[in-house]
Amino acid sequence: MAEADIALIGLAVMGQNIILNMNDHGFVVCAYNRTVAKVDSFLENEAKGTKVIGAHSLEEMVKKLKKPRRIVMLVKAGEAVDDFIQKLIPLLDKDDIIIDGGNSEYSDTTRRCKELKAKGLLFVGSGVSGGEDGARHGPSLMPGGHKEAWPHIKDVFQSIAAKVGSGEPCCDWVGDEGAGHFVKMVHNGIEYGDMQLICEAYHLMKDILHMDHDKMAKVFLEWNKTELDSFLIEITADILKFKDPSGKHLLPQIRDSAGQKGTGKWTAISALEFGMPVTLIGEAVFARCLSSLKDERVIASKQLCGPKGSKLSGSEKSFLENIRKALYASKIISYTQGFMLLRQAAKEFNWYLNYGGIALMWRGGCIIRSVFLGKIKEAFDANPDLQNLLLDGFFKKAIHDCQDSWRNVVSTGVKMGIPMPCFSTALSFYDGYRHGVLPANLIQAQRDYFGAHTYEMQSKPGTFVHTNWTGHGGNVASTAYNA
Ligand SMILES: *[C@@H]1O[C@H](CO)[C@@H](O)[C@H](O)[C@H]1NC(C)=O
């Protein structure tokens, strides 16, 4: 009776494709969906001729599973996940494993880990990226939670995951509690950043170099052969040259108002919460917000003017190469900031995170997949305690090589009135990070002046003092203001 290696709940397209992927790799999967008719239609259609079996109730599903039981849920994040967990608990035995492969918030995953631990069950929250196609042919998988579960799910997970290089799977154990879903969230934030960076390059090509779409497509194809080799660069080339049935380029006909589902926003909120300067993802989220004020922008465009009479100096070819390097340098900053956020989360939650493994998980299968991530993996392999990606030899050199071009693009863009929120925040971050001394001494003095918040002397860090700045300041308590 116990014939299935693993069960999967939730037969939307992602669930179906993961099941078929598991089946391809020799695992016997038991499929279940709350709407039972869906199970039958799946078995009769998409799963026809496979070894996939079905269940018409959770009881039946559990009975069909080998022990320890492994149950993957791909259902809507939130209440549905908790509902299924509550229904499963009485049906399962000690050390059985529940895996949530949905888009759960990491804090929910941490809570569920604790709840299920108390019941003797193992819980895994796994980020899954790569969309429907990835699910079918090799997603990026980011599992975290109870590590005792990993030896029992590793084979299935690594078999179905995307492969890179000489067959390395884009799936490894991420870390404790909600770490898998946290890493997935940061992945999505980085995706926002990568997309906005490409948009800024496109804007500069279009409005400073006045290139046509086919020509821009060719440039992106060329860039795909450089350090920028990645899925997003590749699809951008395809998008730029795409024509509608009447033979006109489609892209300029698309309304310039970006949507979002919130995952970039969550990364930015976490960054604020943990006090990490993940500025590029923040700017990428705000750039979408500004774009969505389309009607207001159209009104403003008729009233607010930009710089007059600025012209590009130098050749188109050299400016294009400058844009490429600005994009590359900004991308290095974005990933640097992303890993800073991961490091801080690890500190806050006492997680041990596998940074090199995370880079490898993003290397293939997912939207941000790129050759570049292989370099990040190498950096963490060479030094697992690497404090900051910018301090790795390879990235330090890359940034130094790009620096002049990057500054040229940002200053040219500013002079010519092209918005580049991500290119410029990346450069500001770089310049801030590399300054041993910032003007924050003045902030401390101001805070002490008006709020007696106290400050430390350079010569005596850790000792807080207050100065009677005005000679008539009364006894201002430092609790009086919070600024
Ligand atoms: C059941 O299948 C449908 C697709 O037909 C899907 O939308 C739904 O999320 C699934 N629900 C559960 C809980 O299995």
Ligand SMILES: *[C@@H]1O[C@H](CO)[C@@H](O)[C@H](O)[C@H]1NC(C)=O
């Ligand atoms: C981009 O480069 C990769 C190789 O690194 C290649 O597989 C892919 O086909 C290239 N894309 C295009 C559209 O040429």
Ligand SMILES: *[C@@H]1O[C@H](CO)[C@@H](O)[C@H](O)[C@H]1NC(C)=O
């Ligand atoms: C600040 O200095 C003035 C002038 O010396 C003095 O009268 C006053 O008491 C001081 N205030 C405090 C809080 O020490």
